[in-house]
Amino acid sequence: MTGDPNFMSSLARGIAVIRAFSDQQRTLTISQISHKTGIPRAAVRRCLYSLKQLGYADSEAHNFRLTPKVLTLGYSYLSSTPLAVSAQPCLNNISRILHESCSLAVMDSNEVLYVSRSAQSRIMSVALNVGSRLPAYCTSLGRVILAHMSEEALAQYFNTVTLRAYTDKTVVSQAKLMEIFATIRQNGYVIIEEELEIGLRSMAVPVRGASGKVTAALNVSAQATRISSKRMREDFLAILQGGAQELSAMLP
Template sequence: MPVDEIDAFSGDPNFMTSLARGLAVLQAFDLRQRSLTVSQVSQATGIPRAAARRCLYTLLQLGYVAEQHGHFSLRPKVLTLGFAHLSSRPLAAAAQPLLDRCRDRLHESCSLALLDGGEVYYQARAETTRIMSIALYVGTRLPAYCTSMGRVLLAALPEDELDKYLARTTLHPRTVKTVTSVAKLREILVGVRRQGYALVDQELEVGLRSIAVPVFDRHGHVVAALNTGTQAARTPLRDLTQLFLPELRAAAAELRQ
């Protein structure tokens, strides 16, 4: 919980607890919790209710959140905290035309993401016009353990870093198909490392399938992941490996050059 990470710095005179709390409050809003009350923010972060209220009040006055009938939601201004930086990154800029090409050939949305704090962090995206129940955009964060890009990136971690990730991460069942066994996830990651791609079938959200490949730097280190997501009702599993995988691998190979 965020409050535990904040409390770990107790006694450090250079650590700004109020700033850390404000950032934790911002991160409490996600794709499932777009509108929160003070009590819900307090529960999600572990921050005392009075402190959570002050954080929300400050963010409201600065224009980062909106409030209606006691429910708070993020305003577009929050994108200024990171969007310009993300969209200007060399890797994201280089990936965008390749993602656009994959989208046009596969007729599905394609994304590039990095691993950050145990989550996949979307750096670039090419969207189709189809409506999906889960909204994804540059800056989106999703849990690594149940996403195809996350598993590609976890599989590339040194064993000691993977051990630390698994020790601090609770594998919540996002759907009935979500793998929640650490032993099973380790087994899956061994397979991902061996085969060079990850396929996830409705573990993040019912009806959503995705496949991802690693992006390597010139030294052979995995620095990012590319994926394509599709609806299970429209795309059989075999198409992900037979049709989508070659396109993703070709794009990843071009990014490495």
């Protein structure tokens, strides 16, 4: 996008600096951010200076941190999107009935992006929140969405993604994944066992917009030792599908 006179590279850099803080300790120095983003130190310094003037960053000595005001950016999306606004009560309800964490996600650049989440307190090591990202091919949310993509979109996905094994159960063969996708389209749901993290089992169902196109996925995750896949199919599936129907009605 260099050379495009309409593209504001300083806006791109400012956003990249904000994102450098993801999953980090609280504070970062200018050189740490420069190293992480590939943006020259002088430009990082100007970004942080501007973000600080605007109230989105703060510093102590040479250590910078984001301020809670950054949350108002995510809120701009949440409060302007009917699905995000209305999903929370629906997810809370499912989570309360099943006593497990429930999440709604969409695809964003080869990853699943959590749009809404109702977490139960027995959490696994995966600390997930609204805005979290996970690989699509080895998560139940991602696999349900991938299974319903067009052939072209799926080809594009496999051309650009790196399939890596998170556990010794992670499926990393494209051919095997294509078979799994066919089964998902047939069954209308997926259960994934310990492919992202040992001890984690999760079930997802597609969420369709008014056009019938799958635009999101809804899942429930639980400790594999506590909830069997049989139990998921018998007790969780119908409730999850009911939730997906309810959410569908909110989609354009």
